[in-house]
Amino acid sequence: MNPVNYLYLASLLFTIGAVGVLVRRNAIVLFMCVELMLNACNLALVTFSRLHGNLDGQIIAFFTMVVAAAEVVVGLAIIVSVFRTRHSASVDDTNLMKL
Amino acid sequence: MDNLIPVLVAVPLLGAALLLCGGRRLDRVGHWLGTLLAFASFGVGLALFFSMLGRSAADRPVHLNLYTWIPVNGFQAEVGFQLDQLSMTFVLLITGVGSLIHLYSIGYMAHDEKRRKFFGFLNLFLAAMLLLVLADNYLLLYVGWEGVGLASYLLIGFWQHKPSAATAAKKAFLVNRVGDVGLSIAVMLMFTTFGTFAFTPVFADAPKATQATLTGIGLMLLLAACGKSAQVPLQSWLGDAMEGPTPVSALIHAATMVTAGVYLITRSSAIFNLAPTAQLATVVVGAVTLLFGAIVGCAKDDIKKALAGSTMSQIGYMVLAAGLGPIGYVFAIMHLVTHGFFKAGLFLGAGSVMHGMNDEVDMRKYGGLRKYMPLTFVTFGLGYLAIIGFPGLSGFFSKDKIIEAAFGHGGTEGWILGTCTLVGAAVTAFYMTRVMLMTFFGEKRWVPDADGHEPHPHESPAVMGAPMVILAFGSVFLGGLFSINSSFVHWLSPVTGYQEGHSPLSTTTVTACTTVVLLLGVGVAWMMYGRKPVPAVPPLGSLLTRAARRDLLQDDFNHVVLVSGGSHLTRFLVYLEGKGLDGLVNGIAALIGGTSGRVRKVQNGYVRSYALSMFGGALVLAATTLLMRAV
Numbered sequence: 086m087n088p089v090n091y092l093y094l095a096s097l098l099f100t101i102g103a104v105g106v107l108v109r110r111n112a113i114v115l116f117m118c119v120e121l122m123l124n125a126c127n128l129a130l131v132t133f134s135r136l137h138g139n140l141d142g143q144i145i146a147f148f149t150m151v152v153a154a155a156e157v158v159v160g161l162a163i164i165v166s167v168f169r170t171r172h173s174a175s176v177d178d179t180n181l182m183k184l
Numbered sequence: 185m186d187n188l189i190p191v192l193v194a195v196p197l198l199g200a201a202l203l204l205c206g207g208r209r210l211d212r213v214g215h216w217l218g219t220l221l222a223f224a225s226f227g228v229g230l231a232l233f234f235s236m237l238g239r240s241a242a243d244r245p246v247h248l249n250l251y252t253w254i255p256v257n258g259f260q261a262e263v264g265f266q267l268d269q270l271s272m273t274f275v276l277l278i279t280g281v282g283s284l285i286h287l288y289s290i291g292y293m294a295h296d297e298k299r300r301k302f303f304g305f306l307n308l309f310l311a312a313m314l315l316l317v318l319a320d321n322y323l324l325l326y327v328g329w330e331g332v333g334l335a336s337y338l339l340i341g342f343w344q345h346k347p348s349a350a351t352a353a354k355k356a357f358l359v360n361r362v363g364d365v366g367l368s369i370a371v372m373l374m375f376t377t378f379g380t381f382a383f384t385p386v387f388a389d390a391p392k393a394t395q396a397t398l399t400g401i402g403l404m405l406l407l408a409a410c411g412k413s414a415q416v417p418l419q420s421w422l423g424d425a426m427e428g429p430t431p432v433s434a435l436i437h438a439a440t441m442v443t444a445g446v447y448l449i450t451r452s453s454a455i456f457n458l459a460p461t462a463q464l465a466t467v468v469v470g471a472v473t474l475l476f477g478a479i480v481g482c483a484k485d486d487i488k489k490a491l492a493g494s495t496m497s498q499i500g501y502m503v504l505a506a507g508l509g510p511i512g513y514v515f516a517i518m519h520l521v522t523h524g525f526f527k528a529g530l531f532l533g534a535g536s537v538m539h540g541m542n543d544e545v546d547m548r549k550y551g552g553l554r555k556y557m558p559l560t561f562v563t564f565g566l567g568y569l570a571i572i573g574f575p576g577l578s579g580f581f582s583k584d585k586i587i588e589a590a591f592g593h594g595g596t597e598g599w600i601l602g603t604c605t606l607v608g609a610a611v612t613a614f615y616m617t618r619v620m621l622m623t624f625f626g627e628k629r630w631v632p633d634a635d636g637h638e639p640h641p642h643e644s645p646a647v648m649g650a651p652m653v654i655l656a657f658g659s660v661f662l663g664g665l666f667s668i669n670s671s672f673v674h675w676l677s678p679v680t681g682y683q684e685g686h687s688p689l690s691t692t693t694v695t696a697c698t699t700v701v702l703l704l705g706v707g708v709a710w711m712m713y714g715r716k717p718v719p720a721v722p723p724l725g726s727l728l729t730r731a732a733r734r735d736l737l738q739d740d741f742n743h744v745v746l747v748s749g750g751s752h753l754t755r756f757l758v759y760l761e762g763k764g765l766d767g768l769v770n771g772i773a774a775l776i777g778g779t780s781g782r783v784r785k786v787q788n789g790y791v792r793s794y795a796l797s798m799f800g801g802a803l804v805l806a807a808t809t810l811l812m813r814a815v
Binding site for chain 1: 789790791792795796799
């Protein structure tokens with residue numbers, strides 16, 4: 086199977102994630118969309134690794150996964166504590182810092 | 185002996201410091217202390233004078249460098265004194281007349297609670313005036329120049345509880361500032377041209393400077409002289425300066441300070457001799473002022489203001505003589521000295537009359553005072569005869585010489601100037617006779633003052649009488665003394681230079697003319713004020729009289745041209761500033777504010793809009809990278 090198809094899939098997933106970030110309000114969904122974009126990038130990196138025949142992309146993908154895991158821990162903790170205080174997971178409601 | 189020169193200045197300065205800082209414990213002795221120090225200064229002056237007389241003319245000028253005031257590379261301001269025949273003449277006049285007026289003030293200011301301060305200011309004036317005439321460079325002269333201006337301001341406004349006195353002091357100070365600007369520009373011009381402002385090198389290098397520079401310096405010095413000596417166009421302050429106590433008017437505004445302008449021109453003779461335009465301006469100023477002051481003096485009913493007009497006019501004579509060049513310098517100074525004596529005597533006489541008349545100054549409320557104040561009448565009368573130039577008295581010798589020199593200027597100019605001085609002499613005779621007749625002759629026109637006190641004219645105490653007598657002696661004999669063997673000319677000519685004028689009229693003719701116009705002036709005055717009673721209420725008078733009562737509209741002119749002109753200019757500048765500069769600054773602020781307001785809306789607090797801008801940015805970066813690759 087032509088590896089370029091994986092790239093198509095990766096860009097499709099990235100686009101879905103990006104559109105989700107732009108149009109959704111729920112913080113959890115937003116978060117999932119961000120994860121989707123990260124993983125689309127991972128897929129693209131692994132594909133490039135395969136195409137070029139070296140391991141660089143795969144190593145970067147591991148780094149991405151580690152960073153994403155850390156980000157999930159921090160991000161979910163923030164979302165949970167925001168939900169506890171404001172009883173809403175909508176990102177539009179967290180605008181206290183706005184002038 | 186010559187090391188005594190700084191003592192001349194230091195003694196009155198010490199007096200001023202003691203009296204002004206000494207506090208109330210000096211109240212009882214302050215006036216005697218001030219007078220004593222003035223006399224001490226006079227004594228030192230006399231000692232220096234006799235020491236100078238003992239030397240030959242070439243050795244007479246003495247130079248003493250005290251210390252360097254501002255030692256900067258390329259700018260050396262020295263404090264040095266120069267005592268030559270010209271300075272010596274002034275030193276004796278200032279300390280001599282000054283001491284007499286100190287003595288007089290003891291009586292005149294006897295009941296003033298601020299008397300100690302008054303003597304402090306008088307001493308300060310003496311110190312500043314001596315510094316002015318003794319300085320050996322223009323910068324130190326400028327210090328003295330400002331010092332006398334300050335003392336004049338303080339003394340005109342001495343009774344500052346009177347709004348008129350406070351205003352007059354401010355007016356004198358402001359008008360003097362205009363002149364002072366001229367002097368400071370002249371000093372700066374000298375420094376840029378000659379690299380120094382000491383008299384000797386400046387005068388030595390003067391011929392090397394360009395004509396334009398010399399004319400500029402001369403005109404600026406003339407402006408300074410106009411301010412200090414109350415010459416047209418800066419004459420308006422002198423009449424109002426009469427608000428000060430009468431001894432001040434006698435010392436500062438008649439005998440000494442107002443003649444500083446004549447000193448300045450005479451001292452700078454080396455510059456004026458090389459700048460004919462500046463000399464022409466000087467004689468024009470002198471001629472205009474001598475007629476201006478004389479006309480004003482004719483219309484004033486206030487005895488001190490009539491004398492102030494006369495002072496202006498007499499200084500006009502001196503400035504005219506100084507503008508004539510080497511044929512006039514000596515006579516300008518000679519008239520200055522004799523005028524110092526008779527005008528101080530006249531002012532002291534006026535003060536004595538006011539003293540006896542409850543401080544009334546309106547001559548229409550005097551009349552017949554000769555019986556009540558015989559001493560004042562005699563001394564004032566001698567001063568009067570001297571100022572009108574009665575043959576044999578001081579004014580006759582000095583004024584005649586100026587008239588002769590004016591004719592001796594030569595050509596049409598000489599005729600015009602000579603005629604001006606002759607007309608001035610006639611008008612002088614007229615207004616002084618008028619003062620004399622209205623004050624001492626005719627019937628009594630006394631009225632009770634505002635508090636209902638009937639005046640009881642009485643002779644002043646001896647402490648006031650003695651200075652008047654001494655000044656009267658000077659008024660009578662000084663001119664003759666100076667003229668014996670032309671002694672004054674021989675005395676002063678090594679400093680100022682002297683050459684005979686080529687008068688188209690002989691000395692006898694000029695003297696005859698002067699005597700005729702003098703008698704004419706006296707006669708007209710007698711017809712108007714002696715033969716018939718003087719009305720207690722001033723008649724309406726002709727247009728000229730009414731203008732002269734308002735000082736020939738000088739204040740109105742200043743008001744219309746300078747005050748309202750200035751305020752219009754200011755308003756225009758404020759308008760420009762508001763519309764132009766403020767508009768620009770406010771415009772920039774509004775632009776930035778408005779733009780920020782609009783740009784701020786981008787920060788709307790929605791995560792998705794930030795995300796969109798991030799995506800947009802990433803897209804642009806990616807597109808740019810690809811584009812660069814492709815190219």
